[in-house]
Amino acid sequence: xxxxxxxxxxxxxIGLLLAMAIGTASAQETAKPADSxxxxxxxxxxxxxxxxxxxxxxxxxxxxxxAGIRHIRDGISPTLSGGTQQISEFNExxxxxxxxDLIFDTNSYTGSNPAQGVLNTIALVPGVMDYAEGPNExxxxxxxxxxxxxxxxxxxxxQNMLWAAIKLNGSPYTxxxxxxxxxxxxxxxxxxxxxxxxxxxxxxxxxxxxxxxETTIVNLGMNNFYIPYALxxxxxxxxxxxxxxxxxxxxxxxxxWMPPITANSQGKYALRTFAENFNLGIVRTYMHxxxxxxxxxxxxxxxxGIIYNNWTPKPAYxxxxxxxxxxxxxxxxxxxxxxxxxxxxxxxxxxHMLLQKHDGSFYLVLWQAVESYNFTTxxxxxxxTVPITVTFQSSMCxxxxxxxxxxxxPFATAGNVSSLTxxxxxxxxxxxxxxxAYLPDLVVTQTSYTGNAGSGxxxxxxxxxxxxxxxxxxxxxxxxxxxYLENSNGALASGPLSWGEITNNAQLAPGASYNLxxxxxxTLAPGTYTIVAWADDVDRMAELxxxxxxxxxxxxxx
Numbered sequence: 239x240x241x242x243x244x245x246x247x248x249x250x251x252i253g254l255l256l257a258m259a260i261g262t263a264s265a266q267e268t269a270k271p272a273d274s275x276x277x278x279x280x281x282x283x284x285x286x287x288x289x290x291x292x293x294x295x296x297x298x299x300x301x302x303x304x305a306g307i308r309h310i311r312d313g314i315s316p317t318l319s320g321g322t323q324q325i326s327e328f329n330e331x332x333x334x335x336x337x338x339d340l341i342f343d344t345n346s347y348t349g350s351n352p353a354q355g356v357l358n359t360i361a362l363v364p365g366v367m368d369y370a371e372g373p374n375e376x377x378x379x380x381x382x383x384x385x386x387x388x389x390x391x392x393x394x395x396x397q398n399m400l401w402a403a404i405k406l407n408g409s410p411y412t413x414x415x416x417x418x419x420x421x422x423x424x425x426x427x428x429x430x431x432x433x434x435x436x437x438x439x440x441x442x443x444x445x446x447x448x449x450x451x452e453t454t455i456v457n458l459g460m461n462n463f464y465i466p467y468a469l470x471x472x473x474x475x476x477x478x479x480x481x482x483x484x485x486x487x488x489x490x491x492x493x494x495w496m497p498p499i500t501a502n503s504q505g506k507y508a509l510r511t512f513a514e515n516f517n518l519g520i521v522r523t524y525m526h527x528x529x530x531x532x533x534x535x536x537x538x539x540x541x542x543g544i545i546y547n548n549w550t551p552k553p554a555y556x557x558x559x560x561x562x563x564x565x566x567x568x569x570x571x572x573x574x575x576x577x578x579x580x581x582x583x584x585x586x587x588x589x590h591m592l593l594q595k596h597d598g599s600f601y602l603v604l605w606q607a608v609e610s611y612n613f614t615t616x617x618x619x620x621x622x623t624v625p626i627t628v629t630f631q632s633s634m635c636x637x638x639x640x641x642x643x644x645x646x647x648p649f650a651t652a653g654n655v656s657s658l659t660x661x662x663x664x665x666x667x668x669x670x671x672x673x674x675a676y677l678p679d680l681v682v683t684q685t686s687y688t689g690n691a692g693s694g695x696x697x698x699x700x701x702x703x704x705x706x707x708x709x710x711x712x713x714x715x716x717x718x719x720x721x722y723l724e725n726s727n728g729a730l731a732s733g734p735l736s737w738g739e740i741t742n743n744a745q746l747a748p749g750a751s752y753n754l755x756x757x758x759x760x761t762l763a764p765g766t767y768t769i770v771a772w773a774d775d776v777d778r779m780a781e782l783x784x785x786x787x788x789x790x791x792x793x794x795x796x
Contacts, residue, residue, distance in 0.1 A: 265631070266578045266631075267592050269575065270516075270574060270591075270592070270593055271567070271572070271574055272594060272595045273565070273567040273570070273595075275512070275516050275565055275591070275593055276565050276566050277308060277309075278515070278522050278523060279308070279512055279522075279525075280310060280311060280339065280523065281526075281527065281528045281544070282310070282312065282480075282481060282526045283302075283312050285324045285327050286312075286319070286320040288319075290529075290532065291531070291549065292528075292529065292531075295327050295330075298327075299327075299334060301528065301529075301545060301549070302331070303334060305555060306558075306559060306563060307562070308335060309336065309337055309338070309524070310336060310338050310524075310528075311338065312340060314338075314340040314341065314342060314343065314359060315346040316359055316362060317345070317346045318343070318346060325362045328363050328366045332363070332366040337368045338366050339367070339368050339369040339371055339417065339522075339524065340371065342356060342372070344383055347359075347400075348383070352399055352403075353400075353403035354403075356399075356400060356403040357409065357411070360404070368415070368522075369414070369415045369438075369439065369478070370400065370415070370417070371417040371419075371420075371480065372393070372419035372437070373397070373420075374419070375421065376390075376419055376421075377390070377422050377423055377429070378422035379422075381393055381396075383395050390429035390430050393430050394430055394432075396419075397418065397419055397430075397433060397436045397437065398436050400436070401437070415438040417437060417441050417478055417480065418439065418440055418441045418471055418472050419433070419441060420441040420442065420480055420481065421471070422443065424442070424443075424468070427467045427471040428470050428471075430471055431471060433471045434472040434473045437472055437475060438475065439475055439476055440469060440471060440472035440477040440478070441471075441472075441477070441478055441480055442464045442465070442467075442468040442478075442480070443464075443481040444460060444464040444481075445482060445496060446458045446482075446484075447495055447496045447613070448498070448499045448613040449609070449613065450608060450611075451510045451511040451514045451515075460514070460518060476519070478520070478522050478524075479515055480524050481524060482523060482526060483508070483525050483527070483544075484496070485498055485539075485541040486498060486501045486541050486552065487541045488535040494538075497613050497616060498538070498541070500618050501552045502610075502618055503610045503611035505552060505553030505556070505557050506610045506664055506665040507611075508557065508558065509554070509558065509605075509642065509665065509666050510605055510607070510665070512558070512561075513591050513603060513605070514607075517589070517591055525558075527542050527544075528543060528544060528545060529545040529546075529549070530542070530543035530545070530547040531547070532547060533548075544558065556643065557665075557666075560643070560645060561642040561646075561666065563646040564601070564640055564646050564670075565593060565601060567595040572596045574593075575594060577592060577594075577600050577630075578630065578631035579628055579629060579630045579631065580628075581604075581627070581629075582627040582628075582629060583624065584625075584626075587608050588604060588624065588626060588662060589604075589607040590602060590603060597748075598673060599670060599672045600669075600670075600673070601668055601669070602628070602669040602671060603667070603668050604662045604669070605665060605666045605667065606621060606663060608621060608664055610665075621664040623661035623662060623663045625659050625660070626662045627658070627659045628657070628658050628659075628660065628669065629656070629657045630657070632673075633655060633656040634654075634671050634672060635654070635672045635673060636655070636670075636672040637652050637655045637658055637669055637670065637672070639651075640667075641667060641668075677708070677780055677781055678705045678707040678710060678746065678779065678781055678782070679705065679706045679707030679708075679786070680704070680707075680746075680774050680781060681706055681787065682703055682719065682772075683702045683704050683751065683789070684701070685769070685790075686699075687700070696757050698755055698757050699721050699758065699771070700753050700754070700755045701719045701721075701773070701789070702752075702753050702754075703751060703754060703773050704749075704750070705746045705750055705751070706748075707781065708748055710745050710746060710747045710748060711779060712779060715779050717744075717754075717774065717778075717779075718754075718774060718776060719754045719772065720771075720772045720776070721769055721770070721771055721772075722769070722770045723769060724767075724768040724769070764795050765794075765795055766793070766795075767792070768790045769790065771788065771790075773788075775787070
C-alpha cells in the first residue's frame, strides 16, 4: 500500500470514529460555544456578475444582514470589469460586520510582478478579509500561470507567489491566513501535494450530488472522500469548505452527476451540512451560493442559490436565518461547560450538536442523518419522525423546542424537566435547555431629581432600570418603579409617595436599560429625606433576585 493510500485510509478511519461519536450521546458531553457555530457559516456571492441579481448590492447586503451571515466568499479582481465597484462593496460589507474570503483571480495578478499586484489589491480592502485564497478549481479550468500550460505546475507556482507576497519580503499582511487551492475533482489533489508549506488552511469543495450530507457513499462522503483528499494536498492543516450545496431546478435527467433537488430538501440538507461540518471540525463552510444567478430552472449553475432569482427566500435561507438568530451569542468569551444527559430510543440515525451560550443555557440540536430526497425519482422522501427520549442527570428548569425551518420561536415549552421525549425529523430540532431559572433581573442603577421640594415642586424623579438577568421581561408585562419615602428608622413608607408608580410596557432585553420618570408637586418640610426607587415594587414578574431592586436618593429641603 502506498503512503498516499495509507494516509487516505487512516484519515477515513479517524473520520468514521468521529461520525460514530457524533451520532452517540454519552452521559456527559462538553459543549461548544453557540456563537462559534454561527461564526462557522458562510456563503458564496459574485459581486462582479452585473448581469445577475448580484448587481443589486443593497439587496445583497440586506439579505446577508437579515440572515445573520457574517462571512462571504468571492473573487477579487480590481482590474476587471466591475472590479472598482466590487472593492467599494467589500469595504461596505466589512463595515457592516460581514468579512470576506477573497479568491485572487489570475487575470489580475500576472505580468512581471504579480506579487505586487496582490499587495496592491489587499491595500484596497483593509480590514475586509478573513482569508486570501488560491486558485479556484484550477484542475478543471486549464489553469495557466507564467507561461506554463500544465495546470498543476501553474497552480503550485501561483500558490507559492501568493504565499510569498503575503507572508514574506517585509509584507505588512503576514497575519492574513492563506487558503490552499480548491480542487474541482478531489482525486487531483495528489498532483499538488505539499501545499501545507504555502497555506494556513486546507480547502475542499464538498458537493454531495443530491445525497444527504452524512452520506458514506464512495467519492461523496466527507469522512471517506473530501476530508482525506483535502489532507492529501495539505497533510494536516485545518480545513475550510469553501463550496458546497445543491441546486433547485426542473431538470429531469437523473443520470446527471448532480441532479436537481427540491427547495424543501435543499433547506434540510443546508442546515444539516453546516451542523455536520461543524461537528467534523471544518473551520468554516461556505454554501454555494446566496442567490440564483438567472431564472432558468434547467441550468444547474444558475440555481444553487438559497434565494430565488426574484429575491424570494428558499427554505434554506429561512432556516439559516432562524438558526443563526437562535444560536447567536456574540462578543462573549467563556469556557463552555458539560451537560450530563443521555439519548434513548432508536438513535442509530440520530446526529446531534451540543452548544452553550454565555448565560449557561445549552442548545442540543438533533436531526435524522438520512436521505430526504430520492435522486432517482427526483422527489422528496416522506421521512417519519423518530421519538427520542432525552434524560438529564438532574432536573432542568425549562426546555424549549424550536424548528428553525419554520420559526426562531419555540413551539413547545416544558418546565422542571428530568426526561423529555421529542419527535426528531430529518431536519434540525433545537432544544434550548435551561439548567437554572432563565429570568430577568431588574435593578435600579441610578436615580436623580430636578426641582425644589421646599417651594412646593414640581419635582421630577428619574430612575434608570437595567435588566441584569439572562432573559427579557415578558411581552405586555409592565415594568414599573415606585418612589417611596424612607422613614427615620430606615423602613419604607407603607405606600409610594403621591406621585406613585410609573410604568413602561416595552420589553427589556438582558443588558438593556431605560429611564423612567415621574412628577411630584407637594411641599415638604425642611429637612433631609431619602427617596427610594423600587423596581417592580408591585411584583408583576418573577426575577432571578428580588433583593436588588431598590436604590435610594437623598434630597435636602431648605
